[in-house]
Amino acid sequence: MTMNPAIELKRISKSFGPVQANKDITIRVMPGTIHGIIGENGAGKSTLMSILYGFYRADAGEIFVDGKKISIPDSQAAIAAGIGMVFQHFKLVENFSVLENIVLGAESGALLSPSLSKARAELATLASEYELNVNPDAIIEDIGVGMQQRVEILKALYRKANILILDEPTGVLTPAEADQLFRILKRLREEGKTIILITHKLREIMDITDTVSVMRQGEMTATLETNRTSPENLAELMVGRKVLLRVDKSPAKPENPVLEIEDLNMFDDFGVQRLKNVSLSVRAGEILGVAGVAGNGQSELLEVLGGYQKANGSVKIKGSEIDLSTGVAGDGQARRAQGIAHVPEDRQREGLIMDFMAWENSVFGYHREKSNQANRFFMDNNAIRKEAEAKLDRFDVRPLDTKLRAKNFSGGNQQKIVLAREIERDPDLLLVGQPTRGVDIGAIEFIHQQIVALRDRGKAILLISVELDEILSLSDKIAVMFDGKIMGERLPSETNEKELGLLMAGVSGEAVQ
Amino acid sequence: MIDFLTLIQVLDGTLRLATPLLLVCLAGLFSERAGIFDIGLEGKLLAAAFVSAAFAAITGSVWLGLLAGVLASILLSLLHGLASITLRGDQIISGVAINFLAAGLTVVIAQDLFGQGGRTPPLKSGGRFEPLNFPWSISSKEMSDAGPLMQLYSELLSGHSLLVYLALLTVPLSWFVLYKTRFGLRLRAVGENPAAVDTAGISVVGLRYGAVVIGGILCGIAGAYIATSLQANFTKDMSAGRGFIALAALIFAKWRPWYALGACLLFGFFFAVDNRFQNILMPAWALSSFLIFISLVLLSYVWKKDYLDKVVLGGLALGIAIISLMVISSVWTSGISSQVKIPVVFIQSLPYVLTVVVLAGFVGRAIPPKAGGQPYVKER
Numbered sequence: 001m002t003m004n005p006a007i008e009l010k011r012i013s014k015s016f017g018p019v020q021a022n023k024d025i026t027i028r029v030m031p032g033t034i035h036g037i038i039g040e041n042g043a044g045k046s047t048l049m050s051i052l053y054g055f056y057r058a059d060a061g062e063i064f065v066d067g068k069k070i071s072i073p074d075s076q077a078a079i080a081a082g083i084g085m086v087f088q089h090f091k092l093v094e095n096f097s098v099l100e101n102i103v104l105g106a107e108s109g110a111l112l113s114p115s116l117s118k119a120r121a122e123l124a125t126l127a128s129e130y131e132l133n134v135n136p137d138a139i140i141e142d143i144g145v146g147m148q149q150r151v152e153i154l155k156a157l158y159r160k161a162n163i164l165i166l167d168e169p170t171g172v173l174t175p176a177e178a179d180q181l182f183r184i185l186k187r188l189r190e191e192g193k194t195i196i197l198i199t200h201k202l203r204e205i206m207d208i209t210d211t212v213s214v215m216r217q218g219e220m221t222a223t224l225e226t227n228r229t230s231p232e233n234l235a236e237l238m239v240g241r242k243v244l245l246r247v248d249k250s251p252a253k254p255e256n257p258v259l260e261i262e263d264l265n266m267f268d269d270f271g272v273q274r275l276k277n278v279s280l281s282v283r284a285g286e287i288l289g290v291a292g293v294a295g296n297g298q299s300e301l302l303e304v305l306g307g308y309q310k311a312n313g314s315v316k317i318k319g320s321e322i323d324l325s326t327g328v329a330g331d332g333q334a335r336r337a338q339g340i341a342h343v344p345e346d347r348q349r350e351g352l353i354m355d356f357m358a359w360e361n362s363v364f365g366y367h368r369e370k371s372n373q374a375n376r377f378f379m380d381n382n383a384i385r386k387e388a389e390a391k392l393d394r395f396d397v398r399p400l401d402t403k404l405r406a407k408n409f410s411g412g413n414q415q416k417i418v419l420a421r422e423i424e425r426d427p428d429l430l431l432v433g434q435p436t437r438g439v440d441i442g443a444i445e446f447i448h449q450q451i452v453a454l455r456d457r458g459k460a461i462l463l464i465s466v467e468l469d470e471i472l473s474l475s476d477k478i479a480v481m482f483d484g485k486i487m488g489e490r491l492p493s494e495t496n497e498k499e500l501g502l503l504m505a506g507v508s509g510e511a512v513q
Numbered sequence: 514m515i516d517f518l519t520l521i522q523v524l525d526g527t528l529r530l531a532t533p534l535l536l537v538c539l540a541g542l543f544s545e546r547a548g549i550f551d552i553g554l555e556g557k558l559l560a561a562a563f564v565s566a567a568f569a570a571i572t573g574s575v576w577l578g579l580l581a582g583v584l585a586s587i588l589l590s591l592l593h594g595l596a597s598i599t600l601r602g603d604q605i606i607s608g609v610a611i612n613f614l615a616a617g618l619t620v621v622i623a624q625d626l627f628g629q630g631g632r633t634p635p636l637k638s639g640g641r642f643e644p645l646n647f648p649w650s651i652s653s654k655e656m657s658d659a660g661p662l663m664q665l666y667s668e669l670l671s672g673h674s675l676l677v678y679l680a681l682l683t684v685p686l687s688w689f690v691l692y693k694t695r696f697g698l699r700l701r702a703v704g705e706n707p708a709a710v711d712t713a714g715i716s717v718v719g720l721r722y723g724a725v726v727i728g729g730i731l732c733g734i735a736g737a738y739i740a741t742s743l744q745a746n747f748t749k750d751m752s753a754g755r756g757f758i759a760l761a762a763l764i765f766a767k768w769r770p771w772y773a774l775g776a777c778l779l780f781g782f783f784f785a786v787d788n789r790f791q792n793i794l795m796p797a798w799a800l801s802s803f804l805i806f807i808s809l810v811l812l813s814y815v816w817k818k819d820y821l822d823k824v825v826l827g828g829l830a831l832g833i834a835i836i837s838l839m840v841i842s843s844v845w846t847s848g849i850s851s852q853v854k855i856p857v858v859f860i861q862s863l864p865y866v867l868t869v870v871v872l873a874g875f876v877g878r879a880i881p882p883k884a885g886g887q888p889y890v891k892e893r
Contacts, residue, residue, distance in 0.1 A: 055712070055891065076714030091709040093702045094883070104702055105713025107695040115695065155713075 004067030006031040006163055006194040012061030014047055021047040023218045034185060034195045036205040036226070039215030040238055040440035041411060045198045049165050053085040054078040084156025088168040090148050092140045098151050099136040102158050119158065126157050130187055146177035153184065164188065165196045170204060174293045175468065175501030182208050202231040214238055239441050249452045252476040254283040258429050258460035264313035266300055274300040275311065276484040282429065282460040287451065289463045289475030293504050297484035298464045299345055302433045306342040307331030318428060336365050341422035345433030351418040352406040359388035359402035362421050395420035396446060412443030419447060423454055430454060433464045448474060468497055482506040517661050521668045523785050528673065529743060531781025532680045536735035537759035538766065538773045539687050540728035546691065546768055547724030548704035548884040552608030553593055554732060555756025556615030561586040561736020563619035566633040566747035567626060569640040575741050578640065583733030589615070590729030598721045601888035620749050633747040642742040647671035674742035676734060683731065687770040700724055704882035707889040717889045758864055765867070768882065780864045793855040797844040800853050804837035
């Protein structure tokens with residue numbers, strides 16, 4: 001007897017203008033399995049799933065659910081066909097309660113209270129069935145991201161979804177929360193649900209999926225059984241060539257401290273304390289990685305050091321004190337003059353001006369330097385442009401067109417423009433936040449090599465990343481932040497993901513050891 | 514001192530003047546709760562006032578006037594919806610355009626139709642909403658001889674236009690719709706996170722059009738009220754900034770129906786005081802100590818704030834302090850028990866001052882709907 005696939009997509013194609021996001025994609029997902037879809041950013045994974053969920057309409061191709069051909073013109077149709085989706089960015093109304101979010105769009109009548117009491121009862125059943133406990137009356141903005149994700153899963157289950165699509169579900173979770181999510185997914189599989197997991201993390205694919213499909217540049221390059229493949233093999237299928245998964249680097253030769261932070265405290269505009277007695281030091285020729293779940297003060301640390309937030313405490317760069325009290329425009333310039341370069345976390349909002357051309361972006365922050373001035377009143381644009389071309393070439397920016405607007409480069413190339421600007425100035429200290437967020441594997445390799453090369457030239461680097469793999473492979477020393485505090489410092493050789501994960505979740509260093 | 518009857522009369526005026534504010538404020542509430550900013554409330558109010566007065570004048574029926582006014586306002590709402598929902602344009606620009614359109618068209622058409630310098634002829638009875646007199650209520654001639662309860666009943670509760678009672682009824686109705694129905698849940702959701710609504714399989718566009726049309730209906734009733742009930746004809750620019758004051762009231766009310774009632778009654782009260790009194794006499798010492806108290810409160814609040822807050826609120830406090838010093842200096846020359854005249858323009862300016870203070874975050878932060886002002890585009 002042959003079982004019908006839970007989902008079968010046949011020859012799906014979709015273009016956005018000249019860009020073909022999906023080319024002729026065929027995929028079969030068997031019921032009761034966890035099927036992974038892996039690929040680089042922009043490979044077309046999310047587009048494919050959005051077509052399945054009725055968010056976009058395919059240009060060509062057929063969709064079968066349980067062996068029956070159906071058309072999915074909108075999300076309502078997808079929900080009716082038993083498909084639920086948990087988006088990467090949650091689609092929750094933040095000031096509504098859990099219950100209201102679950103009921104939204106699936107109410108049982110024009111009046112609200114019967115719907116709410118029905119959902120409350122249903123939620124209790126689901127909670128016991130799948131071990132998905134949430135407080136139905138909690139307000140979304142008051143609960144953690146892990147809990148919010150649970151609400152998204154419950155939303156799908158409440159709508160009687162049999163097929164659950166999760167798009168990059170672990171991006172915002174601590175390792176412990178991710179483990180918990182995977183337990184939930186396994187439980188759902190036991191209950192006969194079909195799960196499609198979209199991710200770019202090889203480890204997750206290996207850990208939890210039964211089968212895996214690899215996508216590259218809009219095409220499906222392979223579908224394999226997970227236990228018959230290896231991370232190296234998958235990476236090669238994703239990129240189309242062999243890639244180094246570990247950064248190749250020699251041991252650090254640290255020298256004198258470049259950055260010394262002592263008792264740094266910072267309050268935000270609402271009076272909430274974001275940094276609590278942070279003390280850190282980074283030596284020349286050393287990469288200090290700061291790990292932590294997003295939103296635990298790492299961004300604020302970068303903003304203070306980069307000069308656009310004020311704080312209390314002492315920060316010394318090569319022995320001389322930095323003025324932290326002003327927090328006004330112009331601080332960024334002063335910091336750069338002191339030898340601090342900054343690759344901000346959000347390159348599209350802080351690192352670049354998206355509507356400006358590559359050569360203009362390649363000089364921001366340094367445009368007042370004498371070398372860029374033709375005379376007292378004008379900048380030397382010709383020289384800047386020429387230098388930009390050389391810089392971008394050294395950083396392998398593609399296409400090498402200095403007149404292209406920043407927004408027209410891919411994420412990886414945008415990041416290379418920012419790195420070229422900051423690293424080529426030969427700073428004493430490089431602050432770098434999320435260097436490879438939204439960057440494809442090939443570019444990640446290149447960016448990591450550049451950061452290590454700067455270290456080997458005897459410079460200090462403060463790396464902030466939510467990707468634990470990145471922290472572990474790049475850093476010479478690791479500090480973990482939680483709730484604005486430094487939970488502890490570890491050497492990469494003497495720690496592991498589990499220990500760091502506990503520190504990231506706020507379990508104190510003593511308890512871990 | 515002010516006697517009881519005068520107080521009742523001021524409150525009666527408050528109710529009448531708060532009515533259009535309240536309707537327009539609730540119109541803005543529905544629209545903005547769905548994520549569509551509505552600067553065009555003023556224009557819709559004005560257009561509805563003109564169209565209802567013109568229809569009432571021509572047909573002699575106030576009901577036809579009301580209907581036509583509401584339709585005109587809905588039409589402008591749909592225009593705003595087309596520009597900001599369907600075509601995803603800038604909501605502020607579309608609203609401003611509607612205000613200009615209404616200000617110009619009403620006068621031009623009025624001149625063409627009636628040739629009376631951009632106004633409509635005075636409405637005869639039948640063409641206006643008459644006051645509803647409750648049973649046993651007495652006329653204003655007998656009022657001064659009646660007891661306080663009778664004054665309260667006859668002056669404050671009885672004798673308003675039907676639309677005043679309707680406006681008051683709209684408050685609990687809006688509250689019920691917003692918080693107790695499926696439509697309300699979805700409407701509030703679409704103003705906070707339209708993507709959540711879209712992925713739940715509900716039409717964002719449909720909901721937002723629904724919201725602006727409700728806003729159009731409420732604005733239309735308000736327009737008909739000012740032209741056929743508060744006044745008895747249309748005059749040029751007769752909305753007199755009420756649309757903007759209603760917007761201020763909306764912020765003051767933090768986008769909630771019951772708060773909106775409070776805010777509009779407060780603003781209505783200021784207008785009623787302005788209507789009833791020419792100048793207000795107050796003992797000089799009381800006035801100056803009150804002013805100094807206010808400026809001290811402002812200064813102590815502003816002390817730990819940002820640069821911009823310091824400039825705005827600090828400037829306000831300084832201004833108040835200077836006024837109170839002037840009062841003190843006048844007391845110096847004319848004795849402690851002297852009376853000071855408060856020009857009525859101060860009372861008139863109070864709603865605006867209050868709005869500035871509210872916007873500066875003085876009375877707790879007013880948080881607008883999160884998706885307000887942004888057209889919804891599916892992310893790529």
